[in-house]
Amino acid sequence: NAGVTQTPKFQVLKTGQSMTLQCAQDMNHNSMYWYRQDPGMGLRLIYYSASEGTTDKGEVPNGYNVSRLNKREFSLRLESAAPSQTSVYFCASSQSRGQGKTEAFFGQGTRLTVV
Amino acid sequence: GENVEQHPSTLSVQEGDSAVIKCTYSDSASNYFPWYKQELGKRPQLIIDIRSNVGEKKDQRIAVTLNKTAKHFSLHITETQPEDSAVYFCAASITGSARQLTFGSGTQLTVLP
Numbered sequence: 661n662a663g664v665t666q667t668p669k670f671q672v673l674k675t676g677q678s679m680t681l682q683c684a685q686d687m688n689h690n691s692m693y694w695y696r697q698d699p700g701m702g703l704r705l706i707y708y709s710a711s712e713g714t715t716d717k718g719e720v721p722n723g724y725n726v727s728r729l730n731k732r733e734f735s736l737r738l739e740s741a742a743p744s745q746t747s748v749y750f751c752a753s754s755q756s757r758g759q760g761k762t763e764a765f766f767g768q769g770t771r772l773t774v775v
Numbered sequence: 776g777e778n779v780e781q782h783p784s785t786l787s788v789q790e791g792d793s794a795v796i797k798c799t800y801s802d803s804a805s806n807y808f809p810w811y812k813q814e815l816g817k818r819p820q821l822i823i824d825i826r827s828n829v830g831e832k833k834d835q836r837i838a839v840t841l842n843k844t845a846k847h848f849s850l851h852i853t854e855t856q857p858e859d860s861a862v863y864f865c866a867a868s869i870t871g872s873a874r875q876l877t878f879g880s881g882t883q884l885t886v887l888p
Contacts, residue, residue, distance in 0.1 A: 695878075700784060702864060702880035703819070750818065760807050760826050760870040766818040 662686055666751040666767035673741040673774045681736040681770050683751030691754045692734035693718075693764070694726060696747040703750065709734055741774045748772070777802040779867050781879030788855050789887050796882045798865035799847040805867040808841060808848045809876070813862045823850070855886045 666683040673679055685692065694706040705718030709728040723745060725737045734753075738745060751767040778801040788794045800808075809824035825832045825839045825848065832839050836855075841848040852859055865879040 693876075700880060702781070703878040705877075754876070756870065761809075761824060762807060762868055762870065762876065763809070763821050763824075764811075764819075764876055766820070768818050 664751055664753055664765050664767040666749075666770055668770060669768065671770060671772050673738075673772065675741060675743060675774060677741050678737065678739050679741065680738075681749055681751070681772075682733070683735060683767055684733045685751075685753040685765070686732065687753060687755070687765065688731070689753035689755040689765075690731070692728065693752045693754070694724070694734070694736045695750045695752065696720065696745075697750060697769075698747050706736065706749075741772075743774045746772060746774045777805055777867055777869070777877040779865060779877050779879040781865050781882060783882060784880065785883045785885070787885045787887060790855060790857060792855055794852045794855055794859070794884055794886075796850045796863055796865070796884070797847060798849070798867075798879050799845075800867040800877075801846070802867070802869065803843075803846065804869045807868040807870050808839065809866050809868070810837075810839060810850050811864040811866065811878075813864065813881075815861070819864060852884075855884075857886050857888055860884060860886045 664685045690711045693708045695703040704720050707726040709715045712731045727735045749770045752764045754764040781798045806827035811819040812822045813819040836853050838851045862881045864881050866876045
């Protein structure tokens with residue numbers, strides 16, 4: 661049981677280049693998320709998907725697009741990378757587990773540097 | 776939307792001492808408050824959570840308290856050990872909301888030997 665798997669682990673891009681971060685989960689969760697983590701800023705939500713076929717903007721969506729390809733996969737695309745997008749990106753999935761509780765399971769993170 | 780503030784941003788304690796991290800939230804509809812621990816270079820993982828119908832919850836050396844009236848909740852770690860050194864994130868959630876979790880900005884806890 662792999663949990664949440666995201667690729668790549670590290671990436672260096674030049675300003676203006678594009679790339680897609682891939683994420684897959686094998687826990688049959690409905691909800692999936694993309695966060696970015698910057699020093700002193702915590703985890704900020706970029707986009708989320710409540711279910712297959714739906715996506716919605718989070719706190720910091722500008723410069724990003726997402727695709728919920730199926731229930732398992734949720735990708736994040738940078739169309740024209742900027743140095744301000746240098747960050748660590750985490751994909752996560754979650755499921756309400758009864759009694760009003762929700763647990764998020766995170767991927768191992770992608771460290772992206774834009775030069 | 777929900778806003779979660781977390782303090783302090785950094786905390787250093789001597790091994791064996793206690794550590795307290797505090798969070799406040801803005802949306803009175805939030806009713807679920809988890810805490811995540813992120814060790815250096817690793818992914819965040821859930822360590823303890825509390826629902827709004829409970830004022831306190833303990834799990835060995837860690838405990839969470841919740842004051843719904845004041846809209847704040849805290850993480851308490853007793854008898855700290857070097858392996859407690861990590862970044863801790865609080866979060867708040869309106870159960871059933873698709874957006875689900877709003878995280879605080881994190882606290883870097885360092886336990887000094």
